[in-house]
Amino acid sequence: MYRYILKRFLMMIPVILGITFIIFTILELTPGDPGTIILGPLATPEEINALNEQLGYNRPFIIRYVDYLLNAVKGDFGRSYITRLPVFAEVLSRFPVTLKLTSYSIILTVIVSIPIGILAAVKQYSIIDGTSMLLAMFLSSVPVFWLGLMLILIFSLKLGLFPSIGNDSFRHFVLPTITTAAATIAIITRMTRTTMLEILRQDYIRTARAKGANSMRIIWKHAIRNCLIPVVTLLGINFGLLLGGTVLVETVFGMSGVGTLLVGAIRQKDIPVVLGSVTFLAICFSLINLIVDISYGYIDPRIKN
Amino acid sequence: MKKSITVLVILLMAISAVFTGCASEKPVSGSDDLEKDSFIMALPEDAQNLDPQNNNSLNSMRIVVNINETLTKIDDNGKVVPSLAEDWEVSEDGLEYIFHIKKGVKFHNGEELKADDVVFTFERAMASPFAGAVFGPVESAEKIDDYSVKVKLKYQYVPFLTALTAPVSSIVNKEAVESKGDDYGRNPVGTGAYEFVNWASGSQIVLKAFEDYHLGPAPIKNVTYKIITDPSTAVVALQSGEVDAVINVPAIDIQSINNDPNLTLYETPSALFEYLGMNTSQAPFDNVKVRQAIAYALDKEGILMGVAEGTGVLANNQLIDSIFGYTDEIKAYPYDVEKAKSLLAEAGYEDGFNAEIITVEGDRKKIAQIVQENLRQIGITCEISILENVAYLDKAKKGEFDMFVTGWNTPAPDADLGLYFSYNSSMINAMNYTRYFNEEMDDLLIRGRTTPDESERLIIYKQALELLHSDVPNVPIYYTKTNIAVNKDIKGVKAVPTSEYRIYNFSW
Numbered sequence: 001m002y003r004y005i006l007k008r009f010l011m012m013i014p015v016i017l018g019i020t021f022i023i024f025t026i027l028e029l030t031p032g033d034p035g036t037i038i039l040g041p042l043a044t045p046e047e048i049n050a051l052n053e054q055l056g057y058n059r060p061f062i063i064r065y066v067d068y069l070l071n072a073v074k075g076d077f078g079r080s081y082i083t084r085l086p087v088f089a090e091v092l093s094r095f096p097v098t099l100k101l102t103s104y105s106i107i108l109t110v111i112v113s114i115p116i117g118i119l120a121a122v123k124q125y126s127i128i129d130g131t132s133m134l135l136a137m138f139l140s141s142v143p144v145f146w147l148g149l150m151l152i153l154i155f156s157l158k159l160g161l162f163p164s165i166g167n168d169s170f171r172h173f174v175l176p177t178i179t180t181a182a183a184t185i186a187i188i189t190r191m192t193r194t195t196m197l198e199i200l201r202q203d204y205i206r207t208a209r210a211k212g213a214n215s216m217r218i219i220w221k222h223a224i225r226n227c228l229i230p231v232v233t234l235l236g237i238n239f240g241l242l243l244g245g246t247v248l249v250e251t252v253f254g255m256s257g258v259g260t261l262l263v264g265a266i267r268q269k270d271i272p273v274v275l276g277s278v279t280f281l282a283i284c285f286s287l288i289n290l291i292v293d294i295s296y297g298y299i300d301p302r303i304k305n
Numbered sequence: 306m307k308k309s310i311t312v313l314v315i316l317l318m319a320i321s322a323v324f325t326g327c328a329s330e331k332p333v334s335g336s337d338d339l340e341k342d343s344f345i346m347a348l349p350e351d352a353q354n355l356d357p358q359n360n361n362s363l364n365s366m367r368i369v370v371n372i373n374e375t376l377t378k379i380d381d382n383g384k385v386v387p388s389l390a391e392d393w394e395v396s397e398d399g400l401e402y403i404f405h406i407k408k409g410v411k412f413h414n415g416e417e418l419k420a421d422d423v424v425f426t427f428e429r430a431m432a433s434p435f436a437g438a439v440f441g442p443v444e445s446a447e448k449i450d451d452y453s454v455k456v457k458l459k460y461q462y463v464p465f466l467t468a469l470t471a472p473v474s475s476i477v478n479k480e481a482v483e484s485k486g487d488d489y490g491r492n493p494v495g496t497g498a499y500e501f502v503n504w505a506s507g508s509q510i511v512l513k514a515f516e517d518y519h520l521g522p523a524p525i526k527n528v529t530y531k532i533i534t535d536p537s538t539a540v541v542a543l544q545s546g547e548v549d550a551v552i553n554v555p556a557i558d559i560q561s562i563n564n565d566p567n568l569t570l571y572e573t574p575s576a577l578f579e580y581l582g583m584n585t586s587q588a589p590f591d592n593v594k595v596r597q598a599i600a601y602a603l604d605k606e607g608i609l610m611g612v613a614e615g616t617g618v619l620a621n622n623q624l625i626d627s628i629f630g631y632t633d634e635i636k637a638y639p640y641d642v643e644k645a646k647s648l649l650a651e652a653g654y655e656d657g658f659n660a661e662i663i664t665v666e667g668d669r670k671k672i673a674q675i676v677q678e679n680l681r682q683i684g685i686t687c688e689i690s691i692l693e694n695v696a697y698l699d700k701a702k703k704g705e706f707d708m709f710v711t712g713w714n715t716p717a718p719d720a721d722l723g724l725y726f727s728y729n730s731s732m733i734n735a736m737n738y739t740r741y742f743n744e745e746m747d748d749l750l751i752r753g754r755t756t757p758d759e760s761e762r763l764i765i766y767k768q769a770l771e772l773l774h775s776d777v778p779n780v781p782i783y784y785t786k787t788n789i790a791v792n793k794d795i796k797g798v799k800a801v802p803t804s805e806y807r808i809y810n811f812s813w
Contacts, residue, residue, distance in 0.1 A: 032695035039434045040361040041698050041736070047434040082353045083506070084487060094507060149537065157545050165533055165542045167508075254533040254542070256507035264351065264507070264534070269695055 008293050012286040019282045020072075020275070024065050027271050033057055037269040038081045068275070077276035082268055087276035091258060095280075097167045098257035101249065102242040104173055105181035106235060113185050114231065117192025118224070121200065132189060140186035148179040148252035165254030176253045180246060184238045191234050195227045202226075229296065236292030240285035341813040342526040344795070346550045346806075347539040351507050351532050354490030357475035358426070358433045363804070366472040367552075368510060368530060370805045372413075373475035373495030376404055376423070377466050383627060383718055385466045389418065389476055389496065399461035399757060406452045410519040412478045413500035420448040425479035427456065438716060438726070439468040461755040463762065464719040467629070471717045472805065498523040498809040508532060512808075524812035543568065543790060550791040552804055556614040562790045572788035573800035574618045574625060576723075577714040579669065581662075581676055582779040584707055586733075586740040594652035596777045600638035601645035602683045603676060609783045612671045616788075620781035622770045623713075623724060627802050630720020630753070630766035635774050637781065645683045657684025664689065664710040665697050672782065673710045701738045709738065712785075718802075720766040721754045728773065739778040746772055 034055050035048030052058055056067070071078065077087035120129040155175060156164035162175050199205065200223060208222060209215075247259035258277055265273035352365035357373055360366075376390035390404040410418040427446035430436040442462040447455050458465065468474070481494035493501050496519065499512040510530040514523040531548055533539040540558045542548045544565060554562055554570065562570045581603065583590040590596060609617050624631040649655060660680075664673045670691055677687040687708070692700065700706055715723035726736040729750050733740045749769040756762050787804045797810040 031693070031699055036695060036698070043434040044437070044735075051434075084354070084490065085506070090506060149541075152538070152541055157541060160545070163547060164545055165531065165538060165547055251535050252538055254531070254535070254538050256505070256532065260534060261507060 004297060005290075005294055008290050012290060015286055016279070016282055017069075020069065020279050021065065023275055023278050024068065027274065028061060030269075032269050034081055034271070037271075072279065077279070078272035080265075080273045081270045082265075082273075087272045090273065091261065091276050091280050094256055094258045094261045097255055098243060098246050098250070098259060100167075100173060101176055101180055101246050101255070101257060102239060104177040105184060105242055106239050108177055108181045109184045109188050109238075110235070112181075113188035114192050117189045118196050118227075120189070120193045121196030124197065129193075133193075136186040136189045138186075139182040142182070144179060144183070144248045145252050147182055148176070148249055151175045151179060152252070167253075167255040167257070172253075172255075176249050176255060179252070180242060180249045184242065187238065188231060188234060192227065192231055195230050196223060199223045199226050232292060232295060236288055240288045243284055243288075244281045342524075343529070344525045344527070344550070344808060344811065344813075345529045345531055345548045346808075347533045347542060347548045347552070348510075348530040349532075349534060349536065349539070349553070352504075352510060352530075355493040355501065355504075356490040357473055357477060358430045358436055359490060361435050367805050368512070369472050369475060369493070369495075370497070371499040371512060371528070371808055372493050372497045372501055373472070373477065374497050375470055375472070375474045375476065376406075377469045379467075379470050379718060383629070385470065388470075389423075393466075395757075399463065399755065400458050402456045402458070402465065403449065404454045404456065406454065407519065408452055410496050411515075411517045412481070412496055413494045413515055414478060414481055416478055416480055418476065418478075418496055419451050420454045421451075422479050423454045423476055424448050425482070426474075426476045427454075429477070429482070430474065433473075436473045438722065439471055439474055462721075463754055463757055464717075464721040467717050467719040468722065498807070499528055518809075520809075523809045525808055528808050540790070543792075546792070549795060550789060550798075550806075552787075552789050552806070554788055554790045556616045559616065559788070567793055568790055569793045569798070570788055570790045571798055571800040572616070572786045573802055574627070574784045575714070575787040575802045575804065576625060576628060576716075576718065576784075577712050578620050578623070578625070578781050578784045579672055579710070579712045580620070580623075580779045580781045581672075582709045582711060582739045584704055584740060585742070585778050586704060587707075589652070589654055589658055590707065592652045593776060594648050595654060597638070598645045598648035598652065598683065599680065599685070600777050600780045601641045601648065602685075603638075603679050603780055603782065604640045605637065605782050606640070607679075608672055608675045611675050612668050613783065613785065616786045617783040618786065619783050623727075623773055623779075623781055624715070624720055624766075624770065625784050628715055628718045628720060628723050629759075630723070630763065632763070632767045632770065634767065635770040638777070642682055649683055649685075655684070657686065659686045659688070660707040662687050662689050662708045662710060663692055663697060663700055663706045665694055666691055669710045669712070676708075676710065702734055704734075704738075704740050711738070720762075720769075721750070724766070724769060724773075725750050725754065728769075728778065741776070741778040743772065743776060746776075 033048070033052055034057050035043070035051040039048055039051060056064065068078070075088055079086055080090060083090070116132050120132045123129060152164045152175065155161045163172050166172050205222060246257055247263050250257045250259040251263070258281065262274065262277040265277065348364055348367065350364045352368055353360045353362040354365060355369055355372060357369050374389050376388060377385050378388040380386045389407055389410060391407040392405050394403045395401070404423065406418060406420060406423060412418060424446045427440070427443060430440045431443055442458045442460060442465065444457045444459045449455050476496065478494045482489050485492055491504060498515055498518045498520070500515045502511040502513050504510045509532060512528040514526045516522050533542060536555045537558065539548065539551045540554060540562070543551045559570060562568050581599070583596055583599065585591055605619055609615060609619060618625070619637065621633055621637050622635045626633070649657070662673045662676065664670055670689070673689045677689055680687050701709060701711070713727060726732050728737060728741050728746055730737065730742045730747050733742065746769060749765055749772065753762055753765045753769065756765060787800060787802060789798060789800055789806065791798050794813055796812050
């Protein structure tokens with residue numbers, strides 16, 4: 001088991017390196033240098049060159065990249081061009097909001113989708129099946145920001161039940177969580193239902209039924225566990241995607257998470273923050289995939305080999 | 306098998322317990338609680354830092370004007386009046402200013418404002434790449450005694466006192482800046498009505514009224530700037546009472562603000578105007594008839610309606626009435642397609658030509674699209690290139706374009722600041738994007754900034770505007786309107802062209 005984990009862990013490293021190299025290159029190719037970005041349009045060329053020299057911008061690309069990596073390993077992701085604060089500290093301070101939003105969404109998804117998906121499969125063609133599939137289609141079709149604004153208009157403005165902006169208390173997270181979870185709920189419900197349907201048609205289920213086993217028991221003991229593999233995969237991938245994709249929800253609900261930090265940095269050409277945020281998210285995503293891979297080993301013993 | 310499901314469930318429960326546990330249950334902050342000494346304003350973007358001499362961001366300055374003050378300020382009539390400097394003397398040749406500093410003014414850290422702080426601020430500003438527009442003319446600042454400072458200029462610069470009203474000239478406390486070093490921008494100290502409390506990056510900035518403010522403590526005790534990047538979200542937050550004021554409400558939301566009995570909207574034309582610029586250094590735009598033809602061809606009213614939905618003021622010329630030096634006697638070119646076509650033919654281009662317009666995303670792109678259509682009517686086929694901000698600036702400075710759509714904001718209400726940087730030939734490759742080179746204009750602009758007599762200056766600037774009208778290096782289209790939407794119970798609110806609001810004037 002441990003070799004399996006170790007192998008997976010080691011594979012993470014080239015992935016992260018590749019990502020940082022690609023982002024570094026992309027940012028290199030976009031126009032603009034730190035001097036112009038920080039000092040703005042009113043500065044003279046001499047002042048701009050002086051600042052660029054000071055920030056080490058005039059060195060060759062590879063040297064800057066390697067320098068960045070060596071510092072990153074020590075936890076130093078440089079300083080923001082705009083706020084001059086250490087990037088790592090800034091990203092870390094915004095991370096709890098995004099993590100909470102993503103985690104609550106995944107928890108909500110698990111609570112809602114899996115039972116409904118299973119129910120829809122077990123009672124195929126019933127009202128429950130039809131309604132839940134219709135709802136899933138709706139949730140996957142609506143734009144995220146539309147859903148968010150609609151929820152704000154109804155529950156914040158008209159009914160005054162929840163606040164519309166900010167991330168101070170748990171109540172602030174309710175509407176954003178629903179908005180973020182919507183698309184994932186749609187996917188996971190459908191996936192659970194489909195997988196469950198397939199499993200229920202399997203020979204070993206028929207055998208269990210033939211042996212006289214109780215329906216409920218069949219579902220619990222045999223079906224669900226097998227159903228979990230694709231669902232867990234999807235949940236893991238979605239968790240990773242959500243981590244990077246909460247920007248729209250964070251913007252609509254005025255929350256200060258990594259999403260808004262990243263987008264703000266891109267708009268202001270704050271390159272260290274962009275690099276730092278993307279690297280951070282890449283590491284998180286890889287770790288999550290690692291956890292998902294490891295959990296396979298427990299869910300399905302066949303995979304360990 | 307049963308164990309793994311159990312493990313999964315326990316894990317999920319543990320995670321949710323941890324998160325609900327560590328979510329601090331703070332009450333929803335908003336003014337629906339009866340705290341009428343608190344005020345919450347929505348800010349569209351986080352400030353960069355609160356150091357007046359080290360940033361060029363509007364959202365930072367919006368907060369700086371509440372924490373710091375300048376030597377002079379602009380009163381309600383647009384005149385320059387004393388602020389931290391209670392009076393001053395100007396030498397005959399206009400090269401020396403002696404400022405007498407008001408006594409007994411306290412900084413937020415308890416220190417008294419002295420000449421040392423003023424000298425320190427000036428030296429800092431002179432070295433800063435962000436303060437060139439105001440402090441370029443300054444040669445030195447020296448202390449005469451504890452409450453007097455002598456400032457020497459490199460050349461005569463009559464608008465100096467007006468320029469000193471800009472937030473970048475705000476006086477900082479020498480001791481505070483020196484002791485805090487790089488951290489000063491996150492921990493500012495000033496003489497203003499509000500002192501800094503804290504800053505949650507990306508979330509909010511909190512200020513509180515300074516009890517020892519030299520003009521008396523502010524009526525509103527606690528001010529919070531909440532960062533809300535999406536303008537529609539900000540409007541909803543205003544309607545639900547979660548914030549008390551929103552700056553620059555987008556045109557589509559103005560109707561719903563006006564319909565809401567709990568909200569009031571104040572608006573005023575700003576000092577920012579949108580225009581079409583042309584590269585006067587290359588053909589065919591080096592021909593004045595071509596430029597005039599283009600000026601006649603633009604349907605300015607159509608652009609104002611189409612882009613800003615009418616929230617704006619058609620521009621007469623490159624200045625507006627809030628800026629000293631403006632005259633309404635120079636009017637814009639009327640919309641006259643036939644005149645445009647005949648002028649183009651006179652210039653030898655009756656078959657038109659192809660050209661490229663560069664601009665950035667947003668409203669300016671829409672302006673460019675209407676301009677493209679207007680010019681098509683007279684035979685000029687334009688291609689629009691949308692560039693990213695930094696790329697656009699790069700091309701603009703280097704003159705790698707035919708035409709461009711952009712805006713110009715005059716930082717302090719004096720014609721010199723509105724015209725010198727854009728139309729003086731020394732500014733080609735910097736802010737004179739149209740590469741306008743006219744010796745008569747250069748002469749007028751130099752005389753404008755070195756002539757002390759106000760009525761003479763008015764004559765000079767009128768001549769400059771006339772010249773700009775006949776030479777037409779750019780076509781001013783409209784001045785934007787800046788607005789502020791507030792809870793109707795707040796008194797003392799007036800829309801300000803710079804959109805930098807001093808909360809000191811507000812009260813419930």
